[in-house]
Amino acid sequence: MWAGSGEQGAYFDKVVERILIPAVASPVVAGVAALPATVFALGVLGHARVEAARHGDTGSDTLGFP
Known part of the structure; x- marks a missing residue:
């Protein structure tokens, strides 16, 4: 259908603007924010992890695991 619709059939500038750029x-x-x-x-x-490791706390004590 591309050949039959000609240049008016697809708006490539809108596709680029609304799909490809985002x-x-x-x-x-997302990477810059993360x-x-x-x-x-x-x-x-x-x-905090270094200090906890020095004191023998692995974090499992606070979760209720043996």
């Missing part, structure tokens, strides 16, 4: 941009935006959050979480929790 499909490429969304993982990039990177500082991950660095922050590792910075905060990394020190």
